[in-house]
Amino acid sequence: xxxxxxxxxxxxxxxxxxxxxxxxxxxxxxxxxxxxxxxxxxxxxxxxxxxxxxxxxxxxxxxxxxxxxxxxxxxxxxxxxxxxxxxxxxxxxxxxxxxxxxxxxxxxxxxxxxxxxxxxxxxxxxxxxxxxxxxxxxxxxxxxxxxxxxxxxxxxxxxxxxxxxxxxxxxxxxxxxxxxxxxxxxxxxxxxxxx
Amino acid sequence: xxxxxxxxxxxxxxxxxxxxxxxxxxxxxxxxxxxxxxxxxxxxxxxxxxxxxxxxxxxxxxxxxxxxxxxxxxxxxxxxxxxxxxxxxxxxxxxxxxxxxxxxxxxxxxxxxxxxxxxxxxxxxxxxxxxxxxxxxxxxxxxxxxxxxxxxxxxxxxxxxxxxxxxxxxxxxxxxxxxxxxxxxxxxxxxxxxx
DNA sequence: TTGCAACCACTACAGCCAGAGTACTACAAC
DNA sequence: GTTGTAGTACTCTGGCTGTAGTGGTTGCAA
Numbered sequence: 001x002x003x004x005x006x007x008x009x010x011x012x013x014x015x016x017x018x019x020x021x022x023x024x025x026x027x028x029x030x031x032x033x034x035x036x037x038x039x040x041x042x043x044x045x046x047x048x049x050x051x052x053x054x055x056x057x058x059x060x061x062x063x064x065x066x067x068x069x070x071x072x073x074x075x076x077x078x079x080x081x082x083x084x085x086x087x088x089x090x091x092x093x094x095x096x097x098x099x100x101x102x103x104x105x106x107x108x109x110x111x112x113x114x115x116x117x118x119x120x121x122x123x124x125x126x127x128x129x130x131x132x133x134x135x136x137x138x139x140x141x142x143x144x145x146x147x148x149x150x151x152x153x154x155x156x157x158x159x160x161x162x163x164x165x166x167x168x169x170x171x172x173x174x175x176x177x178x179x180x181x182x183x184x185x186x187x188x189x190x191x192x193x194x195x
Numbered sequence: 196x197x198x199x200x201x202x203x204x205x206x207x208x209x210x211x212x213x214x215x216x217x218x219x220x221x222x223x224x225x226x227x228x229x230x231x232x233x234x235x236x237x238x239x240x241x242x243x244x245x246x247x248x249x250x251x252x253x254x255x256x257x258x259x260x261x262x263x264x265x266x267x268x269x270x271x272x273x274x275x276x277x278x279x280x281x282x283x284x285x286x287x288x289x290x291x292x293x294x295x296x297x298x299x300x301x302x303x304x305x306x307x308x309x310x311x312x313x314x315x316x317x318x319x320x321x322x323x324x325x326x327x328x329x330x331x332x333x334x335x336x337x338x339x340x341x342x343x344x345x346x347x348x349x350x351x352x353x354x355x356x357x358x359x360x361x362x363x364x365x366x367x368x369x370x371x372x373x374x375x376x377x378x379x380x381x382x383x384x385x386x387x388x389x390x
Numbered sequence: 391t392t393g394c395a396a397c398c399a400c401t402a403c404a405g406c407c408a409g410a411g412t413a414c415t416a417c418a419a420c
Numbered sequence: 421g422t423t424g425t426a427g428t429a430c431t432c433t434g435g436c437t438g439t440a441g442t443g444g445t446t447g448c449a450a
Binding site: 021022023024025027104107108110111112113114115120123124127128131148149151152154155156157158159160161162163165166167168169170171175178179182183186187189190 | 216217218219220299302303305306307308309310315318319322323326343344346347349350351352353354355356357358360361362363364365366370373374377378381382384385
């Protein structure tokens with residue numbers, strides 16, 4: 001088992017690329033080699049088998065999807081009102097299209113997890129932690145909306161993401177901003193205090 | 196190209212089964228043969244290639260997912276209020292778990308559509324029509340909630356479906372009913388007229 | 391009822407292709 | 421000089437595909 005960290009990371013990154021481009025069907029050691037621009041057989045030296053490869057992809061993909069703290073700070077430099085929440089959601093939505101590869105690979109992983117219990121356990125753990133972090137962040141930042149509002153927004157944004165990634169024609173791009181505005185408005189509910 | 200309709204339908208049904216169980220990666224002619232309990236080589240006689248197989252799956256899967264009109268009528272035998280909308284959503288949610296295979300296959304198809312323009316076009320067409328039907332049904336039935344409410348609910352239910360199917364541990368099953376109630380309540384907004 | 395024709399199920403085969411793994415060489419770093 | 425990794429090339433394996441060939445069934449007509 002070879003252990004050059006940069007190369008290993010490059011291979012995992014290539015695997016994410018392949019996963020998004022060709023799907024689980026196309027994810028083979030040879031395809032990873034090709035995508036990473038390394039000679040055939042290299043991936044065999046870095047991953048003991050397909051499960052191992054997927055596990056390492058799972059570990060790395062979150063870093064690829066994770067938001068840049070600077071960017072978050074930039075978006076958050078505004079009063080804690082509904083408009084800011086809507087901004088955040090639009091920003092998340094934009095990230096999906098700008099990082100299409102990462103999110104598509106994530107979807108492929110989710111489906112793959114359907115038939116790989118260990119992968120499912122690990123993905124569940126990380127997604128659960130991310131969601132809890134998001135809820136905590138929302139509540140602690142003084143943004144309007146309770147826990148239920150965050151959960152509902154999360155679900156709707158997940159649905160929107162799935163639509164955009166796979167069948168962008170069903171919910172037209174022109175409608176998304178309006179839908180996000182309505183989503184925030186309605187899930188947060190009647191204005192109590194501003195904070 | 197052999198054309199025994201029952202057998203063809205059985206093969207397509209078997210393909211849906213395989214798609215849900217083994218994913219796009221496992222969907223081969225031989226796997227379809229095996230799942231349908233027919234001798235190897237049969238699928239080759241019924242589908243000219245993989246694209247053809249996927250196209251026929253697309254055509255048939257909607258019938259498999261489509262709700263039973265009698266069941267709809269049964270659920271709809273109630274006053275047109277929010278409670279009924281929530282009932283409908285819970286019913287849809289239950290159908291996802293009871294027809295897991297169909298919905299999982301649908302997800303696989305969506306991802307496959309990502310790299311097959313014709314499949315994407317066809318899936319988009321059908322999903323769009325279904326969504327429009329749902330909106331029309333909702334509004335014409337006199338159920339509370341405007342078009343935006345239906346769209347938001349659709350997105351959130353889609354997100355919930357994805358979570359349940361792939362990572363059921365992220366949004367616990369105990370929470371779903373409560374979330375659905377809140378979803379309906381908040382997306383529909385303040386009660387104007389009851390109808 | 392018998393004979394014929396068309397169609398289809400089924401078996402079996404053979405080719406093919408891609409992926410996997412590995413031995414071997416070359417090179418670079420320490 | 422030793423160790424570890426990059427790169428090359430080779431073989432093996434397995435699965436998938438497509439099809440030829442055979443047998444059986446159905447339907448029709450004489």
